[in-house]
Amino acid sequence: MARVRLIDVAELAGVSMKTVSNVVHKYPHVAPALRQKVQQAIDDLGYKPNLTARRLATGKTGMIALAIPEIDHPYFSELSRSIAEEASRRGYRVIMEQTLSETVAEHAVLQDREAGLVDGVIFHPVRMQALELAKSQRDTPLVLLGESAVPVTTDHVMIDNVAAARDGVRHLIALGRRRIAFLGIVADDITVTTNRRLLGYQEALVEAGIPLDPELVLMVPDFTPESCSAAIQAAIADGIKFDAVLCREDKFAVGALQGLHRAGLEVPHDVAVVGWDDTAVTSFTRPTLTSISPDKALLASTALDLLEERMNGHQGSGRHRLVPHSITVRESAPASPV
Amino acid sequence: MARVRLIDVAELAGVSMKTVSNVVHKYPHVAPALRQKVQQAIDDLGYKPNLTARRLATGKTGMIALAIPEIDHPYFSELSRSIAEEASRRGYRVIMEQTLSETVAEHAVLQDREAGLVDGVIFHPVRMQALELAKSQRDTPLVLLGESAVPVTTDHVMIDNVAAARDGVRHLIALGRRRIAFLGIVADDITVTTNRRLLGYQEALVEAGIPLDPELVLMVPDFTPESCSAAIQAAIADGIKFDAVLCREDKFAVGALQGLHRAGLEVPHDVAVVGWDDTAVTSFTRPTLTSISPDKALLASTALDLLEERMNGHQGSGRHRLVPHSITVRESAPASPV
DNA sequence: CTGAAAGCGCTAACAA
DNA sequence: TTGTTAGCGCTTTCAG
Numbered sequence: 001m002a003r004v005r006l007i008d009v010a011e012l013a014g015v016s017m018k019t020v021s022n023v024v025h026k027y028p029h030v031a032p033a034l035r036q037k038v039q040q041a042i043d044d045l046g047y048k049p050n051l052t053a054r055r056l057a058t059g060k061t062g063m064i065a066l067a068i069p070e071i072d073h074p075y076f077s078e079l080s081r082s083i084a085e086e087a088s089r090r091g092y093r094v095i096m097e098q099t100l101s102e103t104v105a106e107h108a109v110l111q112d113r114e115a116g117l118v119d120g121v122i123f124h125p126v127r128m129q130a131l132e133l134a135k136s137q138r139d140t141p142l143v144l145l146g147e148s149a150v151p152v153t154t155d156h157v158m159i160d161n162v163a164a165a166r167d168g169v170r171h172l173i174a175l176g177r178r179r180i181a182f183l184g185i186v187a188d189d190i191t192v193t194t195n196r197r198l199l200g201y202q203e204a205l206v207e208a209g210i211p212l213d214p215e216l217v218l219m220v221p222d223f224t225p226e227s228c229s230a231a232i233q234a235a236i237a238d239g240i241k242f243d244a245v246l247c248r249e250d251k252f253a254v255g256a257l258q259g260l261h262r263a264g265l266e267v268p269h270d271v272a273v274v275g276w277d278d279t280a281v282t283s284f285t286r287p288t289l290t291s292i293s294p295d296k297a298l299l300a301s302t303a304l305d306l307l308e309e310r311m312n313g314h315q316g317s318g319r320h321r322l323v324p325h326s327i328t329v330r331e332s333a334p335a336s337p338v
Numbered sequence: 339m340a341r342v343r344l345i346d347v348a349e350l351a352g353v354s355m356k357t358v359s360n361v362v363h364k365y366p367h368v369a370p371a372l373r374q375k376v377q378q379a380i381d382d383l384g385y386k387p388n389l390t391a392r393r394l395a396t397g398k399t400g401m402i403a404l405a406i407p408e409i410d411h412p413y414f415s416e417l418s419r420s421i422a423e424e425a426s427r428r429g430y431r432v433i434m435e436q437t438l439s440e441t442v443a444e445h446a447v448l449q450d451r452e453a454g455l456v457d458g459v460i461f462h463p464v465r466m467q468a469l470e471l472a473k474s475q476r477d478t479p480l481v482l483l484g485e486s487a488v489p490v491t492t493d494h495v496m497i498d499n500v501a502a503a504r505d506g507v508r509h510l511i512a513l514g515r516r517r518i519a520f521l522g523i524v525a526d527d528i529t530v531t532t533n534r535r536l537l538g539y540q541e542a543l544v545e546a547g548i549p550l551d552p553e554l555v556l557m558v559p560d561f562t563p564e565s566c567s568a569a570i571q572a573a574i575a576d577g578i579k580f581d582a583v584l585c586r587e588d589k590f591a592v593g594a595l596q597g598l599h600r601a602g603l604e605v606p607h608d609v610a611v612v613g614w615d616d617t618a619v620t621s622f623t624r625p626t627l628t629s630i631s632p633d634k635a636l637l638a639s640t641a642l643d644l645l646e647e648r649m650n651g652h653q654g655s656g657r658h659r660l661v662p663h664s665i666t667v668r669e670s671a672p673a674s675p676v
Numbered sequence: 677c678t679g680a681a682a683g684c685g686c687t688a689a690c691a692a
Numbered sequence: 693t694t695g696t697t698a699g700c701g702c703t704t705t706c707a708g
Contacts, residue, residue, distance in 0.1 A: 003454070003477070005701055016679045021703070029677060050454040052399065053701035055390045056684045063433070071422055072618070077415035084409055084436050093455075095401070095433045098422050116341075116388035116685085117431075139341065225621065254622045261624060280410070283563065284592045286599060286624045343685060354695045359687070367693060391685035394700045454701090 004045040013041035024049060060119055064307065067097035067109045067123040074250060074279035076124070079145075082300035083122060090304060092119070103127045110136045120307040125149050126191060141310030143303045148192045154318045155306040159294040159325045161193060165200025166207075168246045168274045168292050171327055173208050175272055176337045177244035180205065183252050184218040184231060197248050197276070215240050220252070228255025229262065236263045243271055244333070250275040250282060253289050257332065272333040287331030299323045342383040351379035362387060398457055402645065405435035405447040405461040412588060412617035414462070417483075420638035421460060428642060430457070441465045448474045458645040463487050464529060479648030481641045486530045492656045493644040497632040497663040499531060503538025504545075505665055506584045506612045506630050511546050513610055514675045515582035518543065519573070521566060521590050522556040535586050535614070553578050558590070566593025567600065574601045581609055582671070588613040588620060588629055595623050595670065610671040625669030637661045 006024075010017045015038060022030050023038040030038075041047075055061050066083055068076045080096070087094045095118060099105035106128045109121065124145040125133065133144070134151035144156045172180050182201045185194060202212055220231045232245070232255070247253035253275030257267060265271050267287055275282060278293030302321050329335050344362075348355045353376060360368050361376040368376075379385075393399050404421055406414045418434070425432045433456060437443035444466045447459065462483040463471065471482070472489035482494045510518050520539045523532060540550055558569045570583070570593070585591035591613030595605060603609050605625055613620060616631030640659050667673050 003701090006703095007701080017702080018680080018704085019678060022678085025703095031677065034678085048449075048454075050701050052390060052393045052454050053684090054703075056394045056686090057701080057703040059684070061390060070419065071409075072412075072415040072419040074410075074618075077410040080434075081408065081410040081436065084434055088436070093433050093435075095431050096418070096422055097431075098419065098426070116386070116390045258624070280412075281619065281622050284589075284619050284622050286596070341685090344687095345685080355686080356688085356696080357694060360694085363687095369693070372694085388685050391700090392687075394702090395685080395687040397700075 003050065004047045006047070006049070009038065009041045009045055009047045012045060013038045061117060062091065063093045063095055063118045065095050065097050065109075065118045065121045065123075067099055067106075067121060069099055069101045069124065069126050071096060071098050074281055075277040078279055079124075079296050079300065082296045083303065086297075086300045086304050090308065099126075101126045107132075110138065110142075119311045122303050122307060126193075141307055143307045143310070145299070145303060146193065147196055150192075150320070152318050155310065156318060156320045157299055157303045157306065157323060158321075159299070160322050161196035162200035162203065164276075164292050164294075164325045165197040165246065166204040167200075167325070167327055168276070169201050169204035170208075171290070171329075172244040172246065172272055172274060172333060173204070173210075175244070175268075175333060177272055178210055179213075179216065179242040180210075180244040180246060181216040181218055181235070181240075181242040183228060183245050183247045183256055184220040186223060187219060187221050194248055197246075201246055216242055218245075220255075223251065225251050225255030225258065228252045229259035230255075232256050232259030233263050236265070244273070245271060246274050246276075248276055250277050250279045250289065250291055252276075253291070253332070254281060254285055257285050257287075257289070267332050268334060268338055274327070274333045278328045282328070282330060285332070290330045290333035291328050292325060293328045294325045295323050341388070342385045344385070344387070347376065347379045347383055347385050350383060351376045399455065400429065401431045401433055401456045403435050403447070403456045403459045403461075404432050405437055405444075405459065405463075407437050407439045407462065407464055409434065409436050412619055413615040416615075416617055417462075417634050417638065420634045421641065424635075424638045424642050428646065437464075439464045448480075457649050460641050460645060464531075479645055481645045481648070483637070483641060484531065485534055488530075488658070490656050493648065493658075494656060495637055495641045495644065495659045495661060497637070498660050499534035500538035500541065502614075502630050502632075502663045503535040503584065504542040505538075505663070506614075507539050507542035508546075509628070509665055509667075510582040510584065510610055510612060510671060511542070511548070513582070513606075513671060515610055516548055517551075517554065517580040518548075518582040518584060519554040519556055519578075519580040521583050521585045521594055522558040522569060524561060525557060525559050532586055535584075539584055554580055556583075558593075561587075561589065563589050563593035563596065566590045567597035568593075570594050570597030571601050574603070582611070583609060584612050584614075586614055588615050588617045588627065590614075591627050591629070591670070592619060592623055595625075595627070605670050606672060606676055612665070612671045616666050620666070620668060623670070628668045628671035629666050630663060631666045632663045633661050 006017050006020050010020045020038050023035050084094050106125050120141040122143050126148045128149050130149040130151040133149050134153045144154050147158050218231050220227045245256050253273050256273050260271050275289045275291035278291040282289035282291045344355050344358050348358045358376055361373050422432050444463050458479040460481050464486045466487050468487040468489040471487050472491045482492050485496050556569050558565045583594050591611050594611050598605055598609050613627045613629035616629040620627035620629045
């Protein structure tokens with residue numbers, strides 16, 4: 001069954017392509033009789049416009065690319081959902097690009113691999129540096145997410161990680177905790193994100209007059225909950241005392257919870273735990289997890305706002321938007337002292 | 339900065355478009371000197387082929403659509419990752435289509451694929467019936483996932499849900515459990531999937547000579563863990579006795595674990611729990627979750643195998659592939675009796 | 677309000 | 693081995 005084209009419809013209806021096109025686009029000024037006839041022909045033939053051809057003609061693809069490290073990481077899958085919904089609300093389709101945090105894959109995103117494929121790109125880099133990003137010549141609009149790289153030249157959306165970490169620690173301090181650990185620094189992966197969060201953690205401590213204790217900044221070999229659990233247990237075995245843990249992401253907090261449980265400590269009674277990202281896993285754990293919560297929906301819509309402006313020709317220099325965060329209180333670090 | 343086109347490169351290099359095209363496509367029979375010169379021009383101009391134009395000319399889009407209910411459901415996000423990786427390995431990009439389990443959105447998936455946007459579609463329906471799917475006009479290859487609708491006319495990949503449920507129950511029986519509950523039937527949402535799993539559950543019971551007890555088939559109002567927790571607690575409050583629960587998905591099992599804990603029961607000692615899908619959450623819970631594990635990677639590659647064959651012109655009738663499953667044993671239902 | 681025709685950028689058959 | 697050119701299917705001036 002060969003595809004039916006615009007011109008086939010035109011012939012059947014005995015009109016020109018333009019008229020068919022007008023009907024397809026619901027252009028108002030078409031004689032009712034003609035519209036009728038054309039619509040009939042469209043239905044009879046089962047005509048569907050070829051989007052690729054339309055794109056070539058208009059220059060707009062109606063698609064955006066979303067490039068993230070991992071589709072199945074809780075934070076990114078939730079963020080993807082927000083972005084996908086927001087995009088579809090605005091009439092865009094989204095093509096998924098998974099970088100797996102690999103440098104080559106991230107470069108590929110910037111190489112305009114999507115040349116002419118998408119109208120714009122939303123990219124959450126983790127490896128690329130601001131400088132590299134700034135240097136890359138692109139002609140497809142780009143909006144950056146996250147804080148790994150913040151080149152002044154490019155539009156960017158993120159939460160204030162320093163402030164958020166500070167808020168998390170303040171919450172813990174309000175609970176009466178003084179020995180607050182930070183989990184964790186991933187070996188060989190000192191990302192900007194981690195640094196920002198660590199900085200906020202330290203600021204809040206200093207602000208409260210609590211001396212910084214380097215041994216409270218825990219190291220982990222990788223990003224798995226298991227490693228975090230082991231790190232917590234090791235710290236306890238080493239005699240390091242702490243009554244709270246601020247975790248750099250929910251999965252770390254999951255590991256912390258497990259490690260604490262195995263060590264025979266009770267959360268939040270003995271140790272309070274705060275996660276980060278407020279993903280669905282926060283309600284899967286025991287106890288449920290208090291977590292720092294970036295406003296993902298707003299993040300998505302802000303990113304799309306900026307991107308759409310660029311796609312519509314906005315030419316100014318890089319804009320930077322801070323999206324609000326909050327802290328969702330659950331059992332692992334309740335609202336008031338236990 | 340206007341986009342640079344093939345013809346611009348050709349002019350700069352002083353050759354024809356065809357030669358440039360040959361270089362771009364790494365066609366071997368090009369005089370080295372020319373290749374050199376053309377490559378130079380490409381680099382100087384920063385030429386990137388316009389994929390949309392290429393598509394119009396070739397008729398291949400190099401893209402497939404992946405239509406799933408929810409991007410951020412653990413099972414679907416993990417499946418998406420497998421599919422995205424497999425697709426990219428084969429040179430396809432994937433565009434994400436989220437149906438949110440809505441009938442209109444599912445119909446849109448089938449309309450869309452007529453639009454020349456993608457070369458093929460992988461679709462996990464939950465609302466559409468086999469009949470509707472079978473009726474739909476098709477000129478874009480389609481592969482179905484899941485068991486909601488299994489029209490004989492369409493390629494299809496799934497696991498044997500009846501057998502998998504049977505295996506789950508057998509595992510529980512081997513643990514010495516006799517009062518095995520099924521969680522759960524979602525009100526107003528009697529899907530085929532649930533039915534298959536329920537059937538396997540019943541078969542295994544019958545096979546073991548355990549009488550079926552309708553009150554052990556638990557109802558839940560919706561898909562949240564909270565509702566499952568409540569359902570479990572309500573059952574216990576009603577005096578229903580059980581020593582094991584087979585759950586129709588991991589999130590239900592998470593809820594079961596919470597409900598059991600709140601009711602003061604210990605897992606697996608008092609009640610053993612088996613989840614379904616073997617998603618990452620299985621290791622986030624306490625205790626960790628034994629779960630029925632579909633081979634997601636194989637599911638992804640099988641779906642792409644079928645789809646690629648169709649895209650390459652295969653015309654036979656619908657093929658149905660069963661992908662193996664296993665049961666990943668963790669703490670909630672260990673390998674041997676406790 | 678409708679028709680004719682010139683692109684959009686690339687591919688591929690056919691020539692040279 | 694390289695050049696020419698006719699499409700791919702739709703949009704969009706510009707006439708009529």
